[in-house]
Amino acid sequence: MDQRTDAPLDESRRLPAGLAYPHGEAIPAPNGAIEVAERILWLRLPLPMTLDHVNVYALDDGDGWTIVDTGFQTDKTKAIWADLMNGPLAAKPVRRVIASHHHPDHIGLAGWFQAEHGASLWTTRTAWLFARMLTLDHQERTSAPNLLHMKRAGADAARLEWARAREPMNFSRIVAPLPPGYRRLRDGERIEMGGRAWRVFTGDGHAPEQATFWSTDGEVVLSADQILPRISPNIGVFSTEPDADPLGEWLASCKKFQPYAREGHLALPGHNRPFTGLPKRLDQLIANHHGVIRRLRKFLHQPRTAIECYDTIYKRPIKDGEFGLAMVEAIAHLNHMMTTGEAERRLDANGAYRFVLKP
Template identity: 30%
Template sequence: MSVLDPANTPAAPAVTAEGEAFPSAPRRLHYIDVPAPEPGQSVPIAAGVRWARIPLPLDLNHINVWLIETGDGCIVVDTGMAASIGKDAWENIEREYLSRQPLRGVFVTHIHPDHIGLAKWLQERFGVPVFTSRRTDELALSMWSGRAKAAFNESEQFFRSHGMTDEVQIRAMFRPERFARLTSGMPHVEQFVADEDVLHWGAGEWTALETDGHAEGHLCLSNPALRLLISGDQVLPTISSNISFMFGNGDPNPLGSYLSSLQRLRALAEDTLVLPAHGVPFRGLRHRIDDLTGHHLEQLDKLAALCAEPKLVMDVLPFMFRRELKDLHLFLAIGEALAHLEYLVHAGRVRRELVAGRVTYVAL
């Protein structure tokens, strides 16, 4: 396959729920010269792997899903969100491809609704197993259980402590039924996939790599023989994935986890073809990781300087995000800023203080 002329590579998208628009400079990434498939269609992208797109009812209007041939059918990686446009696309894929290569399983990279949203629907429609990490399953179960109500109440206290006072907006964003509406229900996970598990699908071997930061339990899939990486949301070509510290976090330092995971992925072969959840497949993994890492290090230095005087997280948002923040983007920005501030706490550069019920951060 040829590569696109770097001068004509896809432009950076608008800011999305996945994160900030942050493209690499021209010529650092080489995009595959294969037109993106239309919704409900699939195209070959590598030996034994097909690329399909499921539309999303969001500002980020698609998710890439990957159909891995198994000999007697295929495994799909990720699913799309529970929306009629997503189901329509899958029904087209069923007619166009799955009628010849039956679906044999669903692999979910992580908990976010555009990835897990149609897992149960596909499982029931095709009678196939679902594979994901144990942590992803735990998080999904918490969304569909009584624990969601407790987390809902916890969210109000969390955001109030960080200086946000609009309780109506908090309740609207974190009500338990919101997640349920974006998904088709709780899939039954028949196999938990752990870090470095090797999955034998057809003639190929795929190694699962747990890469936390963007989401706990996030799994990438690496095929060293084919030099392929299905990267989920961990490495995207034109977006800096959202890294959030939120209420209920099991990971006290998600940005630290994310940066560590990037260095782990950087050890893969230099000519690895990256198959991302959003955007266009590309080569240049190490360059992309260096760009993402540098971006976060710059943000950390900026925040450390800002915290010469005690700051609430709401105080630092205008310096990190030079645009209007509202609705979901506001909450993701708060989570992103907190992830950076908590990283600085763990690095011994900033101290966290609780003053009159408010959490502030001050440089040491």
């Protein structure tokens, strides 16, 4: 199962209107940190993909650090963490790791921190179960259900053959084994970290039961991948649940967050840079996906496969490295239209689903 997090639906490489970066163009130096709020350090770890970094945050609990997200399990990332723990974090140990969601760039070294450093792991139940299941599900070649998922999306014979011959992205290679035992995070609960009280709000769509953290003093939001400043989080339908409507879940999550979002919030996202303008960004993200649906309404006057919808959805060429992400996100928009009753799908002679507006 390929569940990478770099998103092909990118409405702008510029900062959207109404948002600001309080720290300007600054980003943490390799093995370094930037204090973005009192007792909160911003760290950045490299990723070997188009989206080439993940943000992690260290919160000073007095007698130790709470780390929010961890990066991939790689020797390079472990070496960076060793430098960080001998550098900006040297004064005290990492006692707790919080994984916002189950994607490998966020939970990849959580088990390592547990096993090697004695840290406790806090995450949602769905995130822990998903990550633990996927680390145990190693596949040498792309599975039959994944190949069928691609075929249903309209992949041609050459792409199916390419996928059939390769090893998919296995969590077992980039996520450390997760020992039994974690502390469950629940939607709506209050926790303490970094000298602040925080409210946990979970969201869905990009990842099931993704945790975000809203300080009760109204100053800071750890928004993870649920709310990003420059790109829309990848929202995909995978072979494990091919009829899912994650776009509907994600839009509902954005609306859930709107009453709590304030202009003065400093949002600390999983990617890009910390920003302000959270209410505006939620509006923009919702509008971006509604715009895709409007374009599809005009395009689906004839039956189309998910792959045939790429130009309409993304308005730019999709490179080979983005193909899988584009595919699962295209299906998400089409499934949403089917769920809301706007479209229906038909299986064609080649075994692909073709979506068309209902008469």
